[in-house]
Amino acid sequence: MTPPPPPPRRLVCVTGAGGFIGSWLVKLLLSRGYAVHATVRDPHDPKNAFLKQLENAPENLRLFKADVLDGGSLTAAFAGCEGVFHPATPVPEEKTVDPEKEMLDPAVKGTRNVLEACSAAGVQKLVVVSSIGAVCFNPSLPRDRIIDETCWSDKKSCKENENWYCLAKTEAEEMALEYSEKNGLHVITVCPALVLGPLLQTVLLSTSSKVLLYVMKGGPDAIGNTFFPIVDVRDVADALLLVYDKAGPSERYICSQEQMDTKDFLDLMKSMYPNYSYTFKVVDVDTRVGLTSEKLKKLGWKPRKLEETLVDSVESHEKAGLVDDEPCRLPYLYRVPDAQE
Numbered sequence: 595m596t597p598p599p600p601p602p603r604r605l606v607c608v609t610g611a612g613g614f615i616g617s618w619l620v621k622l623l624l625s626r627g628y629a630v631h632a633t634v635r636d637p638h639d640p641k642n643a644f645l646k647q648l649e650n651a652p653e654n655l656r657l658f659k660a661d662v663l664d665g666g667s668l669t670a671a672f673a674g675c676e677g678v679f680h681p682a683t684p685v686p687e688e689k690t691v692d693p694e695k696e697m698l699d700p701a702v703k704g705t706r707n708v709l710e711a712c713s714a715a716g717v718q719k720l721v722v723v724s725s726i727g728a729v730c731f732n733p734s735l736p737r738d739r740i741i742d743e744t745c746w747s748d749k750k751s752c753k754e755n756e757n758w759y760c761l762a763k764t765e766a767e768e769m770a771l772e773y774s775e776k777n778g779l780h781v782i783t784v785c786p787a788l789v790l791g792p793l794l795q796t797v798l799l800s801t802s803s804k805v806l807l808y809v810m811k812g813g814p815d816a817i818g819n820t821f822f823p824i825v826d827v828r829d830v831a832d833a834l835l836l837v838y839d840k841a842g843p844s845e846r847y848i849c850s851q852e853q854m855d856t857k858d859f860l861d862l863m864k865s866m867y868p869n870y871s872y873t874f875k876v877v878d879v880d881t882r883v884g885l886t887s888e889k890l891k892k893l894g895w896k897p898r899k900l901e902e903t904l905v906d907s908v909e910s911h912e913k914a915g916l917v918d919d920e921p922c923r924l925p926y927l928y929r930v931p932d933a934q935e
């Protein structure tokens with residue numbers, strides 16, 4: 595008897611697939627039998643070559659050249675896809691000089707282009723990677739308030755403080771959820787905390803990995819002793835696929851492992867890795883505690899322990915030869931105001 599034909603492969607697209615989160619998501623999707631269209635800005639750039647080495651990539655991964663600022667470039671990548679995951683947004687490492695060009699356009703116009711291209715291609719579901727930067731930057735939130743998905747960053751404060759990253763992520767996420775309600779596209783947003791974890795690539799280094807590198811190497815910038823929520827990149831990938839499978843339309847999910855302050859995090863790092871220098875100042879700033887991922891956990895999300903994330907992150911950065919004696923800076927977003935240039 596002839597065996598039944600295999601079930602059709604589910605085809606999805608991931609934007610910014612060469613990035614930290616994008617690449618772990620591609621790896622997860624391939625391991626679950628999905629066929630993946632992966633967008634990168636330059637498929638011939640050697641920094642993206644690692645994607646083709648992922649397990650199941652030869653048969654199930656296709657790279658597409660696309661820039662989210664050019665809506666038309668997304669058409670071929672989204673064609674035939676049942677779902678799209680959208681992590682592609684720059685995460686600035688230095689002070690933003692031209693906020694429109696560097697942050698707002700790629701985040702907000704870029705997300706608008708992704709939404710419209712999804713509708714045009716008949717995509718059923720879109721998962722947008724937002725950030726807790728769209729949730730927590732709000733001085734009027736009461737200090738004893740547990741921060742959940744009903745909280746939004748205050749766009750006026752973001753502008754006044756020239757926090758263009760938080761402004762861009764807030765505007766992009768708001769727009770995506772509004773679009774979902776008005777246009778019937780099933781959009782879900784996920785707001786990760788600071789993402790750490792092992793790297794799949796050795797050439798590209800995400801801004802959040804540079805926060806960990808700074809902690810290990812030290813340098814001239816002060817770190818604020820404030821709340822410091824962290825999440826593992828592999829758990830972010832799990833969360834993105836989980837909400838894709840299970841969440842209703844226009845839903846928003848905070849994605850953070852454990853709640854801790856900078857000092858607790860540094861104490862943990864020092865106890866696990868006493869030989870790094872940790873030579874930087876820690877300055878007390880307004881501390882807000884209590885961010886919850888209960889909504890995501892109720893959907894079935896099980897993040898790993900922070901210790902596991904730190905061990906795997908440190909080992910991966912060491913193995914990639916990134917922990918050298920070169921001076922380094924703390925990414926601008928994490929420098930406390932009195933230490934900024």
Ligand SMILES: NC(=O)c1ccc[n+]([C@@H]2O[C@H](COP(=O)([O-])OP(=O)(O)OC[C@H]3O[C@@H](n4cnc5c(N)ncnc54)[C@H](OP(=O)(O)O)[C@@H]3O)[C@@H](O)[C@H]2O)c1
Binds near residue numbers: 614700726788802
């Ligand atoms: N890492 C974190 O701690 C963290 C926390 C919360 C939220 N997030 C969000 O997670 C997402 C991914 O962050 P990540 O940490 O994975 O950063 P990443 O490693 O720097 O990846 C960002 C990706 O976006 C792509 N990209 C930038 N501008 C683009 C454009 N105009 N068109 C197409 N692609 C573009 C980059 O492609 P190229 O390689 O071509 O530059 C890169 O692949 C972002 O939306 C970020 O806001 C990150």
